[in-house]
């Protein structure tokens with residue numbers, strides 16, 4: 001399904017701004033902050049940060065994007081491809097990197113045995129200092 005269809009499927013009008021944001025998020029390696037999204041979009045397509053916020057919120061409401069508030073109080077947006085991913089956030093610059101694997105699987109098993117619960121979800125967030133900030 002292309003991005004235009006994705007928008008129409010969610011009853012959103014196809015606009016240049018929405019398409020551009022969606023394309024960017026689909027290609028992004030990890031979650032992005034609204035100001036990063038704004039900086040990556042030509043001013044001719046999206047002229048203000050508030051427009052970017054509005055688009056990000058619309059796409060999140062429809063479930064096309066995932067929005068997550070991290071411990072640093074900043075909202076991050078990512079393309080919702082149904083994948084289960086965990087991220088580490090730099091506490092200095094806010095950069096985000098994805099973890100290759102879910103480190104919780106083994107713990108889930110242990111907790112299932114211990115509590116008898118079937119675990120249906122978890123949130124796991126790491127905070128650290130990224131290589132760039134470490135060398136400053």
Ligand SMILES: [Zn+2]
Nearest residue numbers: 090093130133
């Ligand atoms: Zn950093």
Ligand SMILES: [Zn+2]
Nearest residue numbers: 084102103104
């Ligand atoms: Zn996980």
